[in-house]
Amino acid sequence: MNAPAIDEWMMRHALMLARRGLGRTWPNPSVGAVIWRMEGDHPFIVGRGYTQPGGRPHAETEAIAMAGEAARGASMAVTLEPCAHHGKTPPCAEAIIRAGITRIVSAMNDPDPRVDGGGHAILLSAGIAVVTGVLAAEARGVNLGFIHKIVDHRPLITLKLAQTADGYAGVTGRQLMVSSVGSKQRVHLARANHDAIMVGIGTVLADNPDLTCRLPGMMQFSPVRIVIDTHLSTPMNSRLVETCATVPTWIIIGPNVSEKSVELMREKGVLIERVSLNKSGHIHLPDALRLLAEKGITRILSEGGPLLAEALVEQDLVDSVEIYTSPDRLGREGVLAVRPHLREKIENQRHFSKAEPVAIGRDRLIHYTRIK
Numbered sequence: 001m002n003a004p005a006i007d008e009w010m011m012r013h014a015l016m017l018a019r020r021g022l023g024r025t026w027p028n029p030s031v032g033a034v035i036w037r038m039e040g041d042h043p044f045i046v047g048r049g050y051t052q053p054g055g056r057p058h059a060e061t062e063a064i065a066m067a068g069e070a071a072r073g074a075s076m077a078v079t080l081e082p083c084a085h086h087g088k089t090p091p092c093a094e095a096i097i098r099a100g101i102t103r104i105v106s107a108m109n110d111p112d113p114r115v116d117g118g119g120h121a122i123l124l125s126a127g128i129a130v131v132t133g134v135l136a137a138e139a140r141g142v143n144l145g146f147i148h149k150i151v152d153h154r155p156l157i158t159l160k161l162a163q164t165a166d167g168y169a170g171v172t173g174r175q176l177m178v179s180s181v182g183s184k185q186r187v188h189l190a191r192a193n194h195d196a197i198m199v200g201i202g203t204v205l206a207d208n209p210d211l212t213c214r215l216p217g218m219m220q221f222s223p224v225r226i227v228i229d230t231h232l233s234t235p236m237n238s239r240l241v242e243t244c245a246t247v248p249t250w251i252i253i254g255p256n257v258s259e260k261s262v263e264l265m266r267e268k269g270v271l272i273e274r275v276s277l278n279k280s281g282h283i284h285l286p287d288a289l290r291l292l293a294e295k296g297i298t299r300i301l302s303e304g305g306p307l308l309a310e311a312l313v314e315q316d317l318v319d320s321v322e323i324y325t326s327p328d329r330l331g332r333e334g335v336l337a338v339r340p341h342l343r344e345k346i347e348n349q350r351h352f353s354k355a356e357p358v359a360i361g362r363d364r365l366i367h368y369t370r371i372k
Helices: 003-020 059-071 092-099 118-125 136-152 181-192 201-207 259-267 285-294 305-314 340-346
Strands: 032-039 042-050 075-078 103-106 129-132 156-163 168-170 196-200 224-228 249-253 271-274 299-302 320-325 352-354 358-360 363-370
Touching (some): 003 042, 003 059, 003 103, 003 136, 032 059, 059 075, 059 092, 092 118, 103 118, 118 129, 136 156, 156 168, 156 305, 181 320, 181 358, 196 305, 201 305, 224 285, 299 305
Parallel strands (some): 075 103, 103 129, 156 299, 156 320, 196 224, 224 249, 249 271
Antiparallel strands (some): 032 042, 032 075, 320 363, 358 363
């Protein structure tokens, strides 16, 4: 294998490691790192790591710890530029120098202004060879939530919707189970690799959901639950409130809710945050997302129903849309899963690219990706 092929192979391995941490490393990005040595023409991996829960230790130091003395004279592939600033831990660039690594293969610059090329510069000044841009597009996809948090002051938003074959999400006032077991399992896995799940108050009142990851052995990966609730209408006996000591519940409210109502909810353990309203008297979503980014959230799975979904897409706040369609029909009037303005936006090829449908058990999944 030649050097560029080895670099790409190692970067793919590092990206695989980075994906393992998604949903558990906020406010930091989930990074993967692989250290290897050449024995003749053959590369041998001697260390690997990924960002640990809560954002530290970082991937580079994890890989260096595994490699030990074998890191000296070795190469490292890393999915995001090694950090250059002193925070709660020393800079990874300095750890790489101390470890004696002689070559770095980096997928992309860190957009954080405290780094943004500084990590690469430190390595170069120490005489370490630095190759950048390897599998940059794939790395950008993995790091997109962190990039949005730093650059756009909002988290990445993945929109999930489920509909019957005739296009309905349910019936007003009654919960309707639309998706198959296979689709539900996939959604629960998606919950685990996002920092938060977001719904509107309508979903809370209609379904009284748990919004947890209920795959066997993965309950501990349940993300923060966020409710967009202008008037603080979330019932005190709702599952989201009653279980907030186990899985955090945050409620975003408007400025006019009484402080007494807020304090009663806070006594239950719910985090309450106020933001401004838009001209229609609803939560100003860009302000809400900016607040969430400031609190460290990088990736949100929005399961908030048709109204919230349409509002997010109309305000250009959605990065991907997943629509699960059951083969069963509702057979009567119900609540449209994909409202007209939402469908018009995601079907517009100037705004979203549409993947080929994928079978998930009995259901069909269509994925739309925002065009940058």
